[in-house]
Amino acid sequence: MDDVGVESTRPDPPTLQTVAAAAGVSRSTASRAINGEPRVSPETVEAVQRAVRELGYSPNPAARTLVTRRTGSVALVVPETGDVLFSDPYFATVLSGITAGLAPSGNQLILLIGQHPGDGNQMISYLRGGHVDGAMIISHHRADLDADALGKIPVPVVLGGRPVGATLPGMPYVDADNAGGGRLAAHHLAGTGRTRLGTITGPLDMPAGIDRLDGWRAGMREHNLADDATAGGDFTAASGATAMARLLDEHPDLQGVFVASDLMATGALQELSGRGIRVPDDIAVVGFDDLMFASTATPPLTTIRQPTREAGRLIAETLLAMLDGRTPEPAQILPTELVRRASA
């Protein structure tokens, strides 16, 4: 046994060559056996598999990507800072749907999280670099979607949420029926006989913020009610409390409020409780999302349910379809529904 190189330097990992030699076949055949191609004899497959096992071989992904032009991974882009991302259960839920949808394909999910607000375009350069086969972009704000920049992404992209302020040909999106949900909230609150109603909106540079407000206003109009009582939030609990305070100060006669997310609604409930205002007796509250918080809030939240997990799954499946060369629906809208609990 030659023992060159006394240094305990890490040995080179086995290559396809090593495996082929050990199995007594050529590299080509070894490759075919490993990739499960049809025309390989059973005993050859067996021999190769044994060699793989014994050598602890695993294919070099870079080499494979170089020739197949497939990386086997897709990106999930979230142009929010980690703080926001991790404090809203919406993300956990949509992410679980995405991983579920992606699972059968064996693709690896690469999560790109914003470091600083507004560096969405920096992420886009990552997508252009050929690191991934496709991408999903969720929770985007208007500023994140520079149509020119997005257009240069050389891989399929699916959006979670309608793009706002940009036309993006060939870039399908999956969204909930936010406007329909806003209308549902309006109808429900108006249906209780309350007439002085207001809303706490999401960020108005996001489709989820804009469309829920639009739906709410449409509903108000249908009931001939004023739609002027609004305060803006940013989907965080703190902003919900602040907005609630402002709404109360400006409209002391308020009887009901539609809050555009459950997380903000928890903040609003806290503000109401702090002021000794009873829910729903004094003011009725309707939320949006129906995740976690809604049923455990005090009182349990009446809310508009959107199928968040299902949306995640659909986003992933749509991307997989595109990777497969199929052309998906340009827009897939999921229904929302009212869930009655105690708060309204």
Next chain:
Amino acid sequence: MDDVGVESTRPDPPTLQTVAAAAGVSRSTASRAINGEPRVSPETVEAVQRAVRELGYSPNPAARTLVTRRTGSVALVVPETGDVLFSDPYFATVLSGITAGLAPSGNQLILLIGQHPGDGNQMISYLRGGHVDGAMIISHHRADLDADALGKIPVPVVLGGRPVGATLPGMPYVDADNAGGGRLAAHHLAGTGRTRLGTITGPLDMPAGIDRLDGWRAGMREHNLADDATAGGDFTAASGATAMARLLDEHPDLQGVFVASDLMATGALQELSGRGIRVPDDIAVVGFDDLMFASTATPPLTTIRQPTREAGRLIAETLLAMLDGRTPEPAQILPTELVRRASA
């Protein structure tokens, strides 16, 4: 202009060859210019950069990785399901530290999240595949650390948190002084004259759970107090409430409680408030972490602060040092301190 190929098929992206030709130099020179190597004439650099810009060239990462044997990315492994991950601000904070620590190196962070509890070993196979240059593993449970499996990872690994139930040579870790923090909590509560004290622990298959309990018990012994009142949680708010309920039922004379995380403490506070028990008058509460929740809780939490963000940064920097060929300290322990607020 030849117009072969009528099909509007996506044109091949430019390669180094294309750039070199456009700049009137060889591939070698173009490569050096692009990688900022010293010995290239300024005018050459200029010409190459212009060609890059005009062609919209970006280097093929697979080809680069194949020859340099560096992927330019590192993995963050979190063997928790998305739900847990996204509901505890601990992760947001440690993640922000990690991205900050990684930033100067230009490495891309790849987040590997558990899909099902206990598939930590599946992630390990990803690490073995040569996709990344190194890895960080945080929030690991005993079951996630199979020493044999980890030993086969061919890249540097840094652990966030002391490994439990396994000796892992060459695998450094960064941790807070959890035991010290537990003792601090014991001293503080005992120092208020309360004698009937209990604790809500974290998961006892995690170092953070074990060590905080050990420290607490040591502190209790030093004050000659009984340490039998304990209930176990899993670091979620819900488990904190459940454990608090159990503790109250089993020890009606309880005067103070140390809860091993702020998130669990919020659950405990809710349970106490629901039973009409006043904090700190009837029962004093000390938490652990000092993130977000602690100061906004009702009442504001007295807690043991650990430098979470700093830990994240240190984890990243330690990994970078290893990628650089340096040998880091096998263990880096960060100090904890008592933060006095209203709850104890």
Next chain:
DNA sequence: TTGAAAGCGCTACCAC
């Protein structure tokens, strides 16, 4: 069913 050989795009060594 198998093997030989070309080549994916890039870096790095060597000469000049």
Next chain:
DNA sequence: GTGGTAGCGCTTTCAA
């Protein structure tokens, strides 16, 4: 300071 050339590990024609 620059160019030629070999080769990273793999898949994929093309022949046999």
